[in-house]
Amino acid sequence: MHKNIWPPFTQTATAPEPLHIKSAKGAVLHGLNGKNYLDCISSWWVNVHGHCHEKIAESIVKQASQLDHVLFAGCTHDSALFLAKSLCNLLPASLSRVFYSDNGSTAVEVALKMAIQYFQNLGTPERRHILAFQGGYHGDTVGAMSVGAESGFFEPFRGIFFPVHHLPYPATWDGDDAVEAKETAALAALEQYLAMHGATTAAFIVEPLVQGASGMRFCRPEFLNKALKLVREQGILLVFDEVMTGFGRLGSLFAFEQLEVQPDFICLAKGLTGGFLPLSVTVCDEKIFEAFQGDSFDRAFAHGHSYTANPIACAAGVASLEIFSTRPYDAYWQAVEVFHKEQLARLQKTAGKPLKTRARGTIAALTVGDDENYSTTLNPFLKKAFLERGLLIRPLGNVIYLMPPYCTTLEQLEEMYGGIEAVVLACK
Ligand SMILES: Cc1ncc(COP(=O)(O)O)c(C=O)c1O
CATH class of the missing domain: 3.40.640.10 (Type I PLP-dependent aspartate aminotransferase-like (Major domain))
Known part of the structure; x- marks a missing residue:
């Protein structure tokens, strides 16, 4: 942790080193460590068209x-x-x-x-x-x-x-x-x-x-x-x-x-x-x-x-x-919602226990573990496990969710769900 920084919503005494990002394009963040990360949550829900869009x-x-x-x-x-x-x-x-x-x-x-x-x-x-x-x-x-x-x-x-x-x-x-x-x-x-x-x-x-x-x-x-x-x-x-x-x-x-x-x-x-x-x-x-x-x-x-x-x-x-x-986003949003619903239904089947899945538009969410609170001990495990798989997902307590930018391809979404499945199964 840099000695002059006090980051938001972070218990700095126990948090791991922050992920240092040096550049970004589209749905991908490029880490200083040489790894790429899919921005699955639009950087706290702000990004819409993809990072560093030329027109903006x-x-x-x-x-x-x-x-x-x-x-x-x-x-x-x-x-x-x-x-x-x-x-x-x-x-x-x-x-x-x-x-x-x-x-x-x-x-x-x-x-x-x-x-x-x-x-x-x-x-x-x-x-x-x-x-x-x-x-x-x-x-x-x-x-x-x-x-x-x-x-x-x-x-x-x-x-x-x-x-x-x-x-x-x-x-x-x-x-x-x-x-x-x-x-x-x-x-x-x-x-x-x-x-x-x-x-x-x-x-x-x-x-x-x-x-x-x-x-x-x-x-x-x-x-x-x-x-x-x-x-x-x-x-x-x-x-x-x-x-x-x-x-x-x-x-x-x-x-x-x-x-x-x-x-x-x-x-x-x-x-x-x-x-x-x-x-x-x-x-x-x-x-x-x-x-x-x-x-x-x-x-x-x-x-x-x-x-x-x-x-x-x-x-x-x-x-x-x-x-x-100028972009025909309606069709894209619909396609993403359909994809979310299919993937969540599949995950629900493989998980073998209730995940409280939900999706609307480009947002999909599911709940893992029993204790529903923001400071659940599962949370640090989840964050780390996703980063290891190249996914920037910052679960809210034990709620895993996706809210990707609108340049995210179905292949990239598939990669996100692959990671979520592996992590959910590891939580068993
Ligand atoms: C519904 C809602 N309202 C207000 C805010 C606060 O926005 P900001 O973080 O830009 O102050 C947020 C932030 O996440 C939010 O989700």
Whole structure:
């Protein structure tokens, strides 16, 4: 471990030496040790078109020599304007205002703060409670941790969180016989909450269809539709945290396309720049924006970051969206989902014990071992075993998952499943 580095989400006292990567192309990372590794998880879910995509790299170089950065309050620039317009063209017409920030956590903070101030500006400050699902993860800043308090990562900070009500989440998998009972119980808990606190709740934040960081926990669209409709009936704002699900991960460009209820806010980050640079957006309904208009600064949204709408990051975003508009990804995503399902079914048979397999779009996941927690002792074994096979897979506790970039070939996917099979069998 380098003596000047403190890496994220790592117990440095026991972690092995970090893998030193010197270059990357497509789905392959090239190690300083001379070995190649398949990036099976898109480098923490950010990469979409493959590493070092020429079009994005060119766009960054061009922008960097033209305008590096300018403050975004009182000034604006082409890349931010163009990216906002291109994004809004892909979203429901009501989602028309783009607020830039730097990462997924800040995109979530912005949505929560806007929701709270929206009701204050409307003269109904009593609407200030926040609702979320148990197991939801929304980032590591204090507001994002508060809504993600039940994700299992934040015990030392519980004392400083603002109050959030966490609803039961009916996580499910292939062949889950208990799914309907779990959904019925979750909806009953939601109805009970709404009967008591519906009128004082400002916003409901969800990771639509898949909770990522807490272990690729899937829910059924029919359940989520019912929950969202109940919440919407109470005038509560809906925040879709699509930081992970956005940009094609679930087989459509955004997860909301697979649901019947549209959000008032959508948070996007990770894949926004194609995986090159940190940038995020909170896109909100026009009615939210309108409630912040007025003569006094008190009604304005007093939030901003030094690098808000950084031109180079925005240029990367523009180039990434152009690639989305020219590549026929729909067919690719479908083919990957079919492949995932076939491979998971095969693995389930060979493993001879339940793996709780699940797949949607380009994400596939399975659970090994019995103890379901992030710090399971299986985890270091899994990480090491995959790296030895040339696979960069960073299991979430004992949940092994794939979320590859969209340049990954079926042969490369086959290689990933070959490695997973060997490792799962070794776990017996
Ligand atoms: C759903 C979701 N929201 C928010 C975040 C936080 O994003 P960032 O790490 O860019 O702050 C993440 C990160 O994994 C995420 O998966």
